[in-house]
Structures are given as C-alpha cells and as structure tokens.
C-alpha cells in the first residue's frame with residue numbers, strides 16, 4: 613500500500629471520512645474553481661522557471677475549465693482569476709527572490725520512502741531551489757487569504773512542511789503563497805524543521821498506518837461550535853444519509869486511489 617500526506621491528514625481529521633474516500637471510493641466532485649485554478653497556476657509556475665511564456669501556459673491550462681458548472685464564490689469569475697494569475701506571475705518576476713536551477717529535475721520531485729510491512733510513503737515536492745539565495749524546499753500555495761505570520765514560529769508546525777522535510781531530509785523549508793485578493797500579493801515564508809520534528813512525524817505516520825490497517829474508522833465528528841469540521845466535510849451527506857447532499861458533492865469511483873498522486877495538489 614502506498615500512503616501520502618493527504619491520506620494521513622484525512623485519517624487524522626476524521627477516520628470515517630478516510631474510509632469513505634479511500635476504501636469506498638467516494639470522491640469530491642471537481643467543481644471548486646480555486647482548486648482547479650491552483651493546479652493550472654502550478655503549471656504556469658513550471659513554465660516561468662523553464663523561462664517559457666508563463667501567461668500563455670496559464671491561459672492554456674485554465675482555458676480547459678471554462679465550464680458553466682464551476683461554482684465561483686467571493687466575486688470570482690474565470691476572467692478575474694486569470695487576470696489575478698497573470699498579475700501574480702508578474703510580481704514573482706519583479707521580486708525575483710526564488711531561483712530554481714535545472715527545473716526539469718527540481719520541480720515536482722517524486723520521493724518515496726519505505727514504511728514497515730512493505731508499505732511505501734510517496735510525496736511530490738513542488739520544488740527544491742533557493743529563496744533569497746538560501747537553499748530550501750519550496751511549496752507553492754494559491755490562496756485568497758494571507759497565511760498567518762504571528763506568533764513567530766507558527767509555520768514550523770505546518771504538517772505538510774514537516775512531512776516534506778521528513779521525506780526529503782531537508783530542514784530549511786518555505787511556502788510561497790500567491791494571495792489572490794483585490795491587490796494580489798506574494799508571501800515568502802521560511803522556517804526550519806528540526807530533527808526531532810522529523811522523527812516524530814515518522815512515528816506519527818507509522819502509528820496512523822497501523823490504525824488504518826487495523827480497520828479503525830470511527831468518526832471524529834468535531835461537532836463543537838464554532839470549529840465544526842463536519843460542515844466543511846464533503847462527505848457530510850454520507851454521514852447524514854442525505855442523498856441530495858451526496859449527489860451534489862460526491863462521485864463514487866471505486867478503485868480510483870491510483871490517482872492519489874494528484875492529491876498533493878489539493879493540500
């Protein structure tokens with residue numbers, strides 16, 4: 613069995629939701645423009661670092677999703693998101709703080725780490741390069757809200773960064789957050805993951821995998837106000853037995869876990 617950060621994170625959020633997704637094959641319908649745009653923007657970033665025309669790359673990718681069924685929110689539209697994407701690519705070039713040498717080797721890097729009992733853990737790092745001249749592991753994010761920068765050190769607790777640091781052995785990590793707001797902005801956020809954090813993350817992975825393989829899928833409903841994870845859970849309809857909600861949000865594709873490599877784009 614091959615595990616990924618998304619799988620571990622989903623199990624830790626709610627084991628029942630993990631079962632729905634990975635054992636029963638219920639997947640969320642791809643109607644969220646922000647998610648699709650994020651994938652297109654990553655392709656455009658690849659073009660930027662290969663010194664190709666990244667605005668054209670963004671247009672070509674994003675043009676695949678000119679579909680009326682996409683559910684835009686917060687005043688977004690296909691055109692507005694495209695304009696914001698171009699603006700962010702221009703900002704990236706103006707700031708000129710990120711360097712990726714040999715983009716064919718240092719973008720979208722697949723790493724596999726063996727786990728106990730013949731299992732594997734796979735991760736796709738967005739990039740290894742330099743931020744302000746220092747070598748680090750880089751993770752791209754497109755978002756409509758700025759990442760919190762206070763209190764100091766908060767970023768070192770990011771589980772995805774911890775995971776990528778664990779699998780790569782690289783302690784210097786950074787998030788480059790492309791913030792789509794009225795005034796688009798880029799945040800360059802760096803942190804260091806310690807040996808102890810990496811070691812603990814490895815233990816967390818092994819413990820989680822052993823619970824999954826032990827068939828423990830009790831729901832963690834998190835129903836307490838106001839942090840109610842169930843309200844944003846795509847599988848809420850399954851837990852409530854609400855057919856209308858199931859049909860609006862989910863599609864069942866048993867055996868689709870071979871597409872898990874796409875998951876890293878959702879994080």
Ligand code: SF4
Pocket residue numbers: 625626627628629831832833834841842845846847848849851
């Ligand atoms: S609705 Fe709540 S209990 Fe049900 S799968 Fe989602 S998070 Fe878990």
